[in-house]
Structure formats: C-alpha cells, structure tokens
Amino acid sequence: MESEFILKVTNLNVRLDHQSIIENLSLKVKKGEVLTILGPNGAGKSVLLKTLLGLFPYKGEIEWAKAIKIGYVPQRLPFIKDIPLSIKDFFNLKGSHEKETEAILNSVGFKEDFSRKKIGDLSSGQFQRVLIAWGLVGNPQVLLFDEPMTGVDISAEETIYNLLLVTHDLSVVYKFSTDVICLNRQPICYGPPQEVLTLESLQRLYGGEVRYYQHKH
Amino acid sequence: METQFLLSFIVGIVVGGVAGFLGSLMLGRRMALAAGPLGHLTLPGIALALMYGFDVSLGAFPFVILGIVLIWLFEMRTKLPMEALTALVFASGVAIAFLLLPVKQAEAALVGDITKVRFGEAVISVCVALLLFFVVKNIYSKIVLINISEELAKSERVNIRKYNLIYLGSIAIIVALGVKMVGGLLTAALVAIPASSARNLSRNLAQYSFGAMIIGIISSSMGILVYKITGFPAGPLIILASTFIFLISMVFKR
Numbered sequence: 176m177e178s179e180f181i182l183k184v185t186n187l188n189v190r191l192d193h194q195s196i197i198e199n200l201s202l203k204v205k206k207g208e209v210l211t212i213l214g215p216n217g218a219g220k221s222v223l224l225k226t227l228l229g230l231f232p233y234k235g236e237i238e239w240a241k242a243i244k245i246g247y248v249p250q251r252l253p254f255i256k257d258i259p260l261s262i263k264d265f266f267n268l269k270g271s272h273e274k275e276t277e278a279i280l281n282s283v284g285f286k287e288d289f290s291r292k293k294i295g296d297l298s299s300g301q302f303q304r305v306l307i308a309w310g311l312v313g314n315p316q317v318l319l320f321d322e323p324m325t326g327v328d329i330s331a332e333e334t335i336y337n338l339l340l341v342t343h344d345l346s347v348v349y350k351f352s353t354d355v356i357c358l359n360r361q362p363i364c365y366g367p368p369q370e371v372l373t374l375e376s377l378q379r380l381y382g383g384e385v386r387y388y389q390h391k392h
Numbered sequence: 393m394e395t396q397f398l399l400s401f402i403v404g405i406v407v408g409g410v411a412g413f414l415g416s417l418m419l420g421r422r423m424a425l426a427a428g429p430l431g432h433l434t435l436p437g438i439a440l441a442l443m444y445g446f447d448v449s450l451g452a453f454p455f456v457i458l459g460i461v462l463i464w465l466f467e468m469r470t471k472l473p474m475e476a477l478t479a480l481v482f483a484s485g486v487a488i489a490f491l492l493l494p495v496k497q498a499e500a501a502l503v504g505d506i507t508k509v510r511f512g513e514a515v516i517s518v519c520v521a522l523l524l525f526f527v528v529k530n531i532y533s534k535i536v537l538i539n540i541s542e543e544l545a546k547s548e549r550v551n552i553r554k555y556n557l558i559y560l561g562s563i564a565i566i567v568a569l570g571v572k573m574v575g576g577l578l579t580a581a582l583v584a585i586p587a588s589s590a591r592n593l594s595r596n597l598a599q600y601s602f603g604a605m606i607i608g609i610i611s612s613s614m615g616i617l618v619y620k621i622t623g624f625p626a627g628p629l630i631i632l633a634s635t636f637i638f639l640i641s642m643v644f645k646r
Contacts, residue, residue, distance in 0.1 A: 225543065252541050258591065259595055259596060259597065260597055264598075268533050291596070
C-alpha cells in the first residue's frame with residue numbers, strides 16, 4: 176500500500192444473517208483526511224465501522240497502514256449499573272494511567288476529580304463525552320466515531336487525528352469532512368462534500384424526501 | 393486451639409475470600425444465577441464422594457464441568473431462561489442426594505461440612521484457592537470489559553473466547569471448592585452475597601472487588617466461630633453471617 180494512505184478498502188461486501196448489508200464498497204483515506212459516512216437508518220453505516228474494526232466477517236479487502244493505532248467510539252453502550260465502576264476504573268480497563276486519564280478528561284472539558292465519579296451517576300450526555308474521551312486513550316492515529324453527539328466539539332482543524340465519522344447529520348458533514356461517502360447498502364456518492372452532495376444524490380440516498388441545503392464557506 | 397478447628401478455619405477464610413472475589417465478577421454478568429444450578433448439579437458427585445470416601449471437591453468437579461456445558465447449551469443455544477435450568481437441576485440434584493445417601497450424609501452433601509476437613513485436603517484446597525485468586529486477578533479487567541461490551545472488548549483486541557474459557561473454568565473450580573464448605577445447596581450464596589454487599593458499599597472497582605473478598609473472609613470466620621460456640625452446622629452459619637452483613641450494607645448503601 177502506498178504510504179500516504181492510512182486505509183484502503185476494495186470491493187467490500189458484508190453479509191450478516193444471510194442479508195446483504197454492504198455491497199461493493201471501495202474507499203481510501205489519506206493521512207490527515209476526515210471521511211464521513213452519511214446515510215439513512217439501517218444503511219449499514221455502523222456495520223461498516225465495525226467491519227473496519229474487524230468485528231464482522233467480510234469479503235473484499237481492508238488494508239490499514241502498518242502498526243496503526245485506532246480509537247473507537249461506539250454509538251452507545253448499555254449503561255453500566257451492575258457494578259460500581261468509576262470513570263478512572265473505566266479508563267484503567269484500557270490501560271490508561273491516572274495522569275493520562277486526567278489529561279484526556281480535561282481535553283474534553285471535564286474538571287479535575289471528575290474521574291472519581293461513578294459511571295452509573297453520569298447523565299447520558301456526560302457518558303457520551305466520557306466515551307469519546309475513552310476513544311482517545313493511547314493516542315490513536317485514527318478515530319472511528321459512530322454518531323458523535325452534536326454539540327461535542329471534535330473540530331478537525333485543531334487535532335492531528337484522522338477521523339472516520341458516521342452520521343446522518345448533514346451539518347456535521349460540511350463542518351468536518353474532507354470526503355463523504357453516501358451509503359445505503361451500496362455506495363451512492365463518494366468525494367468532497369461540496370462536489371458530490373447534489374440534490375440528486377441525496378434524493379437517491381434518502382428516497383426523495385430531502386430538504387437540500389449547502390453550507391457556503 | 394485444636395488443629396482440626398484451625399484447619400477448618402483456614403480453609404474457610406481462604407475459599408470464602410476467593411469465592412467473594414470471583415463472585416464480584418459474576419454479579420456483573422448476571423452469572424451469579426448460574427452458580428445455583430452449578431452447585432445443585434454437584435450433589436450426585438458429592439454423594440459418590442461420600443459413599444466411596446474420597447474428596448468431596450473431587451467428586452463435585454466433573455459435575456460442575458457438565459453443568460457448564462449445560463449452561464452453555466441453555467443460554468447460548470436455546471435461549472431458555474436460567475431459571476428453567478435452576479428449577480430442573482435443583483430438583484433432580486436434591487432428589488439424587490436423598491435417594492443415594494443416608495440422611496446424615498445427605499445433609500453433608502446439601503449444606504457442606506468443613507469441620508472434618510483433613511490435613512491433605514486442606515492444603516490442596518488452600519493452594520488451589522490461592523492459585524485461583526491470582527488467575528482471577530489477572531483476567532479481572534478483561535472480563536469487566538467483556539461484561540460491559542463484547543464489541544468494545546473486541547475492538548481492543550481482547551481474545552474473548554480465551555478469557556471466557558478461563559473465567560468459566562475459574563467458576564467451576566470455586567464451585568467445587570465451595571461445596572465442601574457450604575454444600576451443593578448454598579454454594580451460589582457463597583459467591584453472590586458478599587459481592588452484593590460490597591456493591592452496596594463501594595464507589596469504585598477496587599473497593600468493590602476487594603470488598604467482596606474481605607466480606608467473604610469475614611462471613612466465613614463468623615460462621616465457623618459461631619459453629620464452634622453453638623455446634624450448629626457451619627455451612628448454613630457462614631451463609632447466614634453473609635446475609636447479616638448484606639442487611640447491614642443495605643443501611644449504609646452508597
């Protein structure tokens with residue numbers, strides 16, 4: 176693989192429970208790029224992220240750059256109420272030491288001492304932010320975000336991360352991404368958002384009922 | 393102090409402590425329920441051991457393995473609720489114990505008897521329990537992560553099959569050790585109650601896991617001491633001591 180690519184996917188096909196979820200998908204992500212995956216519910220966006228992580232079987236090729244560190248932020252987790260787990264404990268599970276934990280929590284806007292809170296006592300918004308912070312442990316070069324909450328600032332210009340974002344929020348696409356892939360089982364469009372997000376491609380993606388808007392930058 | 397009492401006491405606190413520690417993992421996965429049928433299933437094994445005079449834990453162990461296969465079949469394959477298995481195995485286990493054994497021995501199978509533990513048995517039980525403690529301590533954080541989300545664990549490259557296998561193996565061993573102490577009927581309580589009390593009292597994982605261990609140790613010592621004073625069977629006393637601590641923990645719940 177050419178060195179500038181961090182991810183190259185060729186002819187990806189995913190079938191789960193005898194159902195085709197993703198068909199003939201190819202994409203490339205270069206260093207420093209932000210790729211958003213846009214599509215309606217059930218389009219296979221989350222499945223794509225998880226397949227890239229190696230959680231599902233697939234046909235085709237997925238090539239990550241060598242020795243790349245990946246951080247994954249799931250869409251949601253069952254709330255952890257069965258056992259008393261502090262935020263610090265939760266980060267320990269990933270091998271993060273106290274200093275790293277504090278630093279990362281700080282960077283997503285939590286104050287000191289927050290790490291002693293029990294996960295079960297957090298609001299769902301706080302929990303979402305903790306999950307994002309968890310994805311940052313170990314300094315990953317690539318972050319895979321499944322539907323980051325709007326309002327959480329993950330401004331790509333300020334970070335050194337490669338991002339793969341799953342979203343159905345068009346404003347997220349325009350704000351962050353260098354490339355967008357429209358997915359509804361099959362790839363419908365792929366390229367820089369200003370070029371490929373046309374009325375026609377969005378209608379094909381969402382089935383006609385689209386109020387189209389484009390951000391002028 | 394007599395040697396026999398000291399032997400029982402040492403086995404009691406070591407096995408009780410490790411059972412509490414491992415139990416804190418099982419509560420997280422709702423596996424505490426599974427310890428019930430596992431304990432009950434050991435009854436035929438205990439009956440055999442008592443009839444032919446070999447170590448109770450040794451007799452129990454193959455039946456625990458059978459139990460784990462059964463649980464695996466029930467939970468993973470048929471999706472029947474664990475309660476169904478509990479009912480089935482509980483009844484058959486008790487029936488077999490009473491069918492095969494004279495009442496006195498049936499009692500030992502059902503509620504255990506740690507007060508006659510022999511020196512060799514004691515040494516082996518303590519060594520196995522201590523070894524188990526280090527194994528569980530090593531897999532602890534991985535199992536917690538798997539309990540939270542298998543997908544998250546997989547994305548962290550945790551070998552789920554491997555850790556689950558070690559985890560189930562550990563449960564099998566602690567049940568086999570536990571039946572010697574509190575019998576086939578009460579083993580589930582040995583793992584579940586200390587963890588429940590610790591959960592009430594703790595705010596983080598270290599307090600919780602080591603708290604469960606300490607509560608396990610205290611319950612066992614209390615139970616065996618009260619046996620020494622009153623002469624009631626030690627197994628039920630250990631469990632009642634544990635329940636007593638649980639009730640107190642409810643008052644101080646955090």
